[in-house]
Amino acid sequence: MLIFPLKKQWYEKIKSGEKTIEYREVKPYWTKRLKKEILWGGGSFTVIGNDWIACGNYKNHRCILRLGYTKQYMSAFVTRVQIVDGKGTDLAIDKPVYAIHLSNVREENK
Numbered sequence: 001m002l003i004f005p006l007k008k009q010w011y012e013k014i015k016s017g018e019k020t021i022e023y024r025e026v027k028p029y030w031t032k033r034l035k036k037e038i039l040w041g042g043g044s045f046t047v048i049g050n051d052w053i054a055c056g057n058y059k060n061h062r063c064i065l066r067l068g069y070t071k072q073y074m075s076a077f078v079t080r081v082q083i084v085d086g087k088g089t090d091l092a093i094d095k096p097v098y099a100i101h102l103s104n105v106r107e108e109n110k
Helices: 008-016 028-039
Strands: 002-006 021-025 045-048 051-054 062-067 073-085 096-107
Touching: 002 008, 002 021, 002 028, 008 062, 008 073, 008 096, 028 096, 062 096
Parallel strands: 002 062
Antiparallel strands: 021 096, 045 051, 051 073, 062 073, 073 096
C-alpha cells in the first residue's frame, strides 16, 4: 500500500478537498513504488503514454495520506497517475513529477 507522509499544509488542503492531486518527483524510488503498488498490484490501470488511468474497481489502489509521521491519517483511492512538468505544481521544480489523482478521501479514526 502506498503511504504518503505529508506536511500539515498539504494534509489540511487534501482534507478540505481543495487539493485532489499529490505530486512526487519522478525518481527511481517513486517509479518502483507506483509500478509495484498500482500498475502490477491489481492490474486495473490502462497505460496511455505517460498517463496511467484506473479502470473498474479501485479497491486495490487505496493509499494512506499521513500527517507527517504521526498516527493521524486519511485514506483515499488513486484513480490516475500522470507525468507532468513540475513547474506548475506544489513542488514548483523544473523536472517531471508524478501527478497522483486522489478520490474518496476520508479521515480515519485515530
